Amino acid sequence: MKNLGQMMKQAQQMQAKMAELQEQLAEAEVKGASGGGMIEVTMNGKGVMKGIKIDPALADPKDVEVLEDLIVAAANDAKAKAEAEAAERMREVTGGIELPAGMKLPF
Numbered sequence: 382m383k384n385l386g387q388m389m390k391q392a393q394q395m396q397a398k399m400a401e402l403q404e405q406l407a408e409a410e411v412k413g414a415s416g417g418g419m420i421e422v423t424m425n426g427k428g429v430m431k432g433i434k435i436d437p438a439l440a441d442p443k444d445v446e447v448l449e450d451l452i453v454a455a456a457n458d459a460k461a462k463a464e465a466e467a468a469e470r471m472r473e474v475t476g477g478i479e480l481p482a483g484m485k486l487p488f
Contacts, residue, residue, distance in 0.1 A: 398474045403427075406467055413459025415451045422455040426470075428463045430456065 406426030413422045419436035433455075439448050 395474070402470055402474050405470065409463075409466055411459055411462040411466055413455045413457065413462055415454035415458060420448075420451040420455040422452070422459040424456075424459040424463050426463050426466050428460050430459070 409426035410431065411424055411426065413424070414420065416436075416439070419439055421434040422430060423432040424430050433452065435448070435452075439451070441448075
């Protein structure tokens with residue numbers, strides 16, 4: 382039974398670390414860019430968009446489709462970086478143990 386008590390204690394410690402990780406991810410910021418940096422999107426580590434910067438040279442009302450495509454690309458870049466940051470921090474918390482396939486941090 383001593384091992385069971387130890388396992389429970391480790392599980393509680395892991396749960397506390399996971400809660401701390403969730404808080405850290407909510408505060409972390411990553412930036413994604415497209416168009417050579419003309420569009421920049423900022424997201425937190427949970428994938429929530431916090432801001433966007435658009436180079437004024439792109440604000441051509443006759444060419445809105447290019448601007449829309451660049452915003453989508455920058456947002457996808459930022460999301461990929463947020464997911465990579467979350468995965469790295471998760472590896473730190475779990476001691477390098479990978480999560481099972483399909484199991485992700487809640488975004």
